[in-house]
Amino acid sequence: MQIYDQIVEAIASGKLEEGTTLPSARRLAVDLGINFHTVNKAYNLLRERGFLIMNRKKMFVVQKSKDEKFIENLKNLEEKLINEAIAKGMSENEILSILKNVLKKTKKGDSL
Amino acid sequence: MQIYDQIVEAIASGKLEEGTTLPSARRLAVDLGINFHTVNKAYNLLRERGFLIMNRKKMFVVQKSKDEKFIENLKNLEEKLINEAIAKGMSENEILSILKNVLKKTKKGDSL
Amino acid sequence: MQIYDQIVEAIASGKLEEGTTLPSARRLAVDLGINFHTVNKAYNLLRERGFLIMNRKKMFVVQKSKDEKFIENLKNLEEKLINEAIAKGMSENEILSILKNVLKKTKKGDSL
Amino acid sequence: MQIYDQIVEAIASGKLEEGTTLPSARRLAVDLGINFHTVNKAYNLLRERGFLIMNRKKMFVVQKSKDEKFIENLKNLEEKLINEAIAKGMSENEILSILKNVLKKTKKGDSL
DNA sequence: GTGGTCTAGACCACC
């Protein structure tokens, strides 16, 4: 999941642009000093969730595709998080303020 | 986690007000037809995360306390979610719109 | 995939009823003389596709749930298969006859 | 496989009639902007499965021939699909209805 | 070379 998160973050921040071919699972594994299977699993999860796609050469390539399933899932997770925040006694404005800050911060990395 | 979520949702929606004493773990377990330990675990997780507090009679009571740790955690989780959304190619406005909708929907349940 | 297919077939034929708890992955692996990970992978794929669900004891249990995604996928795969049959010059009636036979055969196993 | 599927679909829909000579693999590769080997492979797979035959000029020609092997294979694949549908709890009528719809839809494209 | 799969053994958290 750490690899997964880092790759998602790299895509979001623009460090990995759409169409970029990732290093092979074996290669990245060696570079990171971890096992091939671990990288492979992360790559496959990213593919399942639509962040990567495999090209004709069987390499993984960055892809940006917003699908219905993802948005539905996003809403559910957000609902849980926001429920917790409200249950903690936070006001609507407080929550919105935090959300906007996170969004701005993440978006700022985007333009780098 | 289902019990956990339901209780959080009940607190957020106002069905469970601050100060309310929850049924004992054994009692709720019987009512729901599940194992005592499962309920107990949910209660303890809710206490760890600051949604409940144990009173002198060792009963669990609803508490609304926004702490630093929770907010920090909330930010981290939101960052991951929003990173995924941006990595999917969603625009800042799209994301904010979804967040506002979820917030409004959740908040509406609040007034019920 | 062999394990996957066999379990699907066992559910379809009624040998495995809804609610049945499957043997643990480790146990089944020993019984079949194969590796734990192989069974585990099959179980997880079956869960992802909605044929199994994990209960509170972390055991895999048979579940029958027809979801939209499955039906959509079924239609796509059938379309490909039927396209091939038509491209082979088979008539609509021929194809329908084969489909009915397969359905009857599979369904017959159901009542055993 | 995309090329494969598209050609099968074209034959099924009548856009490619029996006896039609396909463009050479090199030619089609250039037109589609993909590698020659990829087209060649698709053509060869189509020949292996009996959708194409090579003429004296080594060009691929559309052929409609229903062979035993194909029908056997079709039955096996259908059995797997239908097993999944039944394992999902779908009734015989539900499945048959879907099959007929797909068949009708595919057949309709035929007359275009 | 690539990813995919199977085997194998170890450790973890959970119940």
Add this chain to the structure above:
DNA sequence: GTGGTCTAGACCACA
């Protein structure tokens, strides 16, 4: 005990 994960090594088909 359970599944989940990481490591490791081997072999496969594909290109």
